Amino acid sequence: MVWKRKGFRGLVAFVSAALVVGMAGLMAQATSERSRRQIEQEIGRSLSEVAHQMVDKLDTDMWARANQVSVLSKIPAVRDPAVAQKVVDELKARDPTVAWVGVMDFAGRIVAASDGILIGVDASARPVYVEGLKGLFIGDVHDAVLLAKMLPNPSGEPMKFVDVSAPLKDEQGTVVGTLASHFSWEWARAIQRSLLESMKGRPGLEALIVGANGTVLLGPEGSFGGKLDLESIRLARGRHRGWGVEEWPDGKSYLTGVAFGSGHGDYQGLGWTVLARQPVDVAFAPAELLREDILIYGGIFAVVFSILAWIAAGWITRPLSAIASAAKRLRDGEPGVEIPALGGVAEVEDLSQSLRALIGALTSSKAALARMEDAAYxxxxxxxxxxxxxxxxxxxxxxxxxxxxxxxxxxxxxxxxxxxxxxxxxxxxxxxxxxxxxxxxxxxxxxxxxxxxxxxxxxxxxxxxxxxxxxxxxxxxxxxxxxxxxxxxxxxxxxxxxxxxxxxxxxxxxxxxxxxxxxxxxxxxxxxxxxxxxxxxxxxxAGLLDAGAQVATGCSGRTLGLAAFP
Known part of the structure; x- marks a missing residue:
């Protein structure tokens, strides 16, 4: 590429535009980074708060359900199958989160059940019966086994339950049976939807519940049952609560808030971890938009300032251009050219006067040297x-x-x-x-x-x-x-x-x-x-010329050896 000389006027305009663009770029970068940090703190805190609210709600509700089952198990009338049937039907009708509730005798046979489902079925091998005989039992999320085909399922999705059971005792304190309840996992989904609805101004926001063994209990479609191993989960289990940017197994980075379920009251919790996440590109989109705006406005300002600089440089360099033009004409040998006498700016006036004196002296010296050289040669x-x-x-x-x-x-x-x-x-x-x-x-x-x-x-x-x-x-x-x-x-x-x-x-x-x-x-x-x-x-x-020799004259000459000399 051939670079042409740039005039001072164009140079001033170019430098002005470059400075504006550079300043806009630096401002965009600095502002973007600062905005990203502010957005990360703001959104991170809100995500952490969402996770905390959700895990607190889950623990509080599980504590209330456990107390409900524990209180009912202490009512003597519940040991009577007829009375128990009325109680479980009433409980099922009043609490939509109850998927099924029933009473089992000491042998594990179901003697009363909501909507009469599974009455007479032997449930002695089920954990809800076995653990319920020992004391108040709160089980983790699991698939429906016996009830999957008996309960209505409008969504068509696999049914998930959380079990709560408690022993039934006679007046002497002897265990005679078990009161068991299956709470629908839709209760957790309802909590999730409620919290996300309150945060609908955060596009791409998602909440996940992860069990103590790292299994996803609730999350985006297709994630249930999968394993999730993240640094934020390990930190949450150490009772750390907060947020951070983390790369997930899908290869994307998310701004993630995390909270650990440590129970409520005498309920110790099931070791659930709640994560609220938002894609980084979505979370930081306002910062990127701000950076683009600054760059766009910087480009506009660069054009405006370069035009203004061009105009200003023209006014500033007009006397310098006059001097340069005169100097070029002098260099080209044009006769009668003089450096113009300029005023105004002190430096330009001094330059003009100095060049006029210098050119005058050089001209006189050159003329004298020329005369001397002519005389000599x-x-x-x-x-x-x-x-x-x-x-x-x-x-x-x-x-x-x-x-x-x-x-x-x-x-x-x-x-x-x-x-x-x-x-x-x-x-x-x-x-x-x-x-x-x-x-x-x-x-x-x-x-x-x-x-x-x-x-x-x-x-x-x-x-x-x-x-x-x-x-x-x-x-x-x-x-x-x-x-x-x-x-x-x-x-x-x-x-x-x-x-x-x-x-x-x-x-x-x-x-x-x-x-x-x-x-x-x-x-x-x-x-x-x-x-x-x-x-x-x-x-x-060579002796070729003697008295009788004919030497060429006029139009008859001799060709003599002549070699080129560089």
């Missing part, structure tokens, strides 16, 4: 580079990595002295300037032509961009032809010629002066051979 008459610049250029070429071969041309004008003698030095200066322009126009941008002094010029020719050697015959022909064109001075056509000698670096010298000296020797050979021509030092060195 430029020929004042022709505006061409001078010998000093030529030497530096040659040195830079020779120091480049992968250096190769470049060619140095030494050029002298033919017939220039007669122009000075006949037309004057002013005309000679005109000729030199025209020749300089023509020489420069014949060369490429990477080549260099310089004036050495008088009517002498030098040039450095580098290889083409493709790396192929330059054709020196074509280059020298072009230079000689360009110089030979007439020059009009005061209405008079003047012609001069050009003799060229050239040598190669580093083949003909390790330094530029060495190569120039070889090129100068080739130049004088060209003069001796008739002028207005080019001679290569390589040919001169």
């Amino acid at each position: 430029q020929d004042r008459l022709t505006a061409l580079p001078n010998r000093r610049f030529l030497e530096q250029y040659a040195e830079s070429l020779s120091n480049r990595p992968g250096r190769g071969i470049f060619t140095v041309l030494y050029m002298d004008l033919d017939g220039f002295k007669s122009v000075n003698d006949t037309l004057g030095h002013q005309a000679g200066d005109i000729v030199l300037r025209q020749v300089a322009v023509r020489l420069a126009s014949c060369l490429r941008g990477e080549d260099l032509v310089a004036r050495l002094g008088g009517d002498e010029f030098a040039a450095i020719i580098v290889p083409a961009a493709s790396g192929m050697p330059a054709r020196m015959d074509e280059i020298t022909q072009r230079l000689i032809a360009a110089v030979g064109e007439p020059i009009v001075i005061a209405g008079r056509a003047v012609r001069v010629g050009c003799s060229i000698g050239f040598a190669e670096w580093p083949n003909h010298g390790a330094t530029l002066p060495d190569v120039l000296e070889r090129a100068d020797r080739a130049l004088y050979a060209a003069k001796r051979l008739g002028k207005n021509r080019a001679v290569a030092f390589a040919d001169l060195e």
